[in-house]
Amino acid sequence: MPLVPMRVLLDHAAENGYGLAAFNVNNMEQIQAIMEAAEETESPVIVQASRGARKYTNDAYLRHLMLAAVELHPKIPIAMHQDHGNSPKTCFSAMEQGFTSVMMDGSLLEDGKTPSSYEYNVRVTREVVQAAHAKGVTVEGELGCLGGVEDGHGAGLSGEEARKHLTDPAQAEQFVADTGVDALAVAIGTSHGAYKFKRKPTGEVLVMSVIEEIHKRLPNTHLVMHGSSSVPEELLDVIRMYGGYIKETYGVPIEEIQRGIKHGVRKINVDTDNRLAMTGAIRKVFACQPTEFDPRMYLGPARESMKKVCVERMVAFGQAGNAGKIKPKTCQEMVFFYEELPQKAAPQKAK
Numbered sequence: 001m002p003l004v005p006m007r008v009l010l011d012h013a014a015e016n017g018y019g020l021a022a023f024n025v026n027n028m029e030q031i032q033a034i035m036e037a038a039e040e041t042e043s044p045v046i047v048q049a050s051r052g053a054r055k056y057t058n059d060a061y062l063r064h065l066m067l068a069a070v071e072l073h074p075k076i077p078i079a080m081h082q083d084h085g086n087s088p089k090t091c092f093s094a095m096e097q098g099f100t101s102v103m104m105d106g107s108l109l110e111d112g113k114t115p116s117s118y119e120y121n122v123r124v125t126r127e128v129v130q131a132a133h134a135k136g137v138t139v140e141g142e143l144g145c146l147g148g149v150e151d152g153h154g155a156g157l158s159g160e161e162a163r164k165h166l167t168d169p170a171q172a173e174q175f176v177a178d179t180g181v182d183a184l185a186v187a188i189g190t191s192h193g194a195y196k197f198k199r200k201p202t203g204e205v206l207v208m209s210v211i212e213e214i215h216k217r218l219p220n221t222h223l224v225m226h227g228s229s230s231v232p233e234e235l236l237d238v239i240r241m242y243g244g245y246i247k248e249t250y251g252v253p254i255e256e257i258q259r260g261i262k263h264g265v266r267k268i269n270v271d272t273d274n275r276l277a278m279t280g281a282i283r284k285v286f287a288c289q290p291t292e293f294d295p296r297m298y299l300g301p302a303r304e305s306m307k308k309v310c311v312e313r314m315v316a317f318g319q320a321g322n323a324g325k326i327k328p329k330t331c332q333e334m335v336f337f338y339e340e341l342p343q344k345a346a347p348q349k350a351k
């Protein structure tokens, strides 16, 4: 089957009460790791590429690697998603490359750093929704700012400083009405990268209650958790054991993600855990077999190690076993779907 719009996967996940991991990719081994994990667990798949990944791979390599995944895994529904589009232009170029889903992150200005105004966010997101839905492509928006990388405030904010950046549930309701997005990324205290929390997170720093409140107001909007690697101790141990250095750090516990899935979270972004798994495996080969210089001998174990993480997440989030149960739709079919949903297909014209 061709790449499917992400909305098809999210709708199925919502109807059946599970979540989907969205794994980031930059090269062939990562795509293979995800696809082998999906094949083994019969999971539908969301593969995502950041702007940095598209630059690193060059769009053409990435596009052809994804076509290979589709060709080799005809029974697995796969969505290809632009992670953190910084402008409508980035989203439109992703659509030209065949991405079936785009994130317009208007919570930040085009520099990807400066928090924007609500009005700016609505304007750019609505522009992308109108163009994307006309082609049957799914759109994820973001409201509120993640900690860490996104606003430069560092991970594990506490008290008022953290709260200021969280998604406001009432505004979330307004934002979805104003833009017509299919999915909404929410800020609940997580951040990108390995250094999320200085200790095992409590409700003070990982504010899952915000998700519950947003889900009550927006039961039909798919919620997205960014920065949701769990940063397991055993992956850090391997890196440390073979000469790497990682400070003490904590991620988002799997049980908190599962709690989110009970309250409308359908897409969970996982990148750091896969990076840690690959790096540990490569370090181990370099340390234990110092004479080895065939890249296959360390990229192979790295791929295997990432696959293991993907399998674990697919099972934990509940997407395992669902690949064959999804009735795939093409982007063209989604165009008709949006036309029948007037409030989604035609959000109010920009003033």
Ligand SMILES: [Zn+2]
Pocket: 084, 192, 226, 227, 269
């Ligand atoms: Zn993110």
